[in-house]
Amino acid sequence: MERQGASTADAPAERGPRKRRRPEPTPAQRALGLLVRREHSRKELANKLTARGVGREEAEAAVERMAAEGWQDDARFAASVARWRAGAGYGPLRIRAELGSHGLDEALIVGALAGLAEAGESDWPRRARELARRRFGDDFADDPARSRKAADFLLRRGFDGEAIRSAIRGGPDID
DSSP, rough: OOOTOOGGGGGHHHOOOOOOOOOOHHHHHHHHHHHSSSOHHHHHHHHHHHHOOOOOOHHHHHHHHHHHTTTTTHHHHHHHHHHHHHTTTOOHHHHHHHHHHHHHOHHHHHHHHHHHHHHTOOHHHHHHHHHHHHOOOOOOOOOOOOEEEEEHHHHHHHOOOHHHHHHHHSOOOOO
């Protein structure tokens, strides 16, 4: 049964005015939208753009434009990630591996770790001791089982053998 007085031609008029659709953002606009939220490496930014349907060549051109304009900088990204990870309790080996996974070259990784040293944030043995004490208590070194757990924990966090040995043996007091 058909309703009286209603026709298919009247349907759009009954719904009200149509909303205008936004134009599809350009690859450069998409890249800028990602960079506004947080720093990205070139590789990461290009991969995110291609995952969002942008062609590989267009994505590379957009990333190149962002770098030329100063919106994207791998050195700034490396320094940011290094500070963030060091502050979160990760050691230099883990930070180096993470920066490498973002497609950064060795010079940028070394520069980011050197930036931590210049800022006084790279006393890795002290950081390892603080982290182990927070996690396992002040007297963890007296118990061999807890001491081993602390060493394993610090190893997973990316600290080297020297920092781990210093943390386990007590080393100089951190206070």
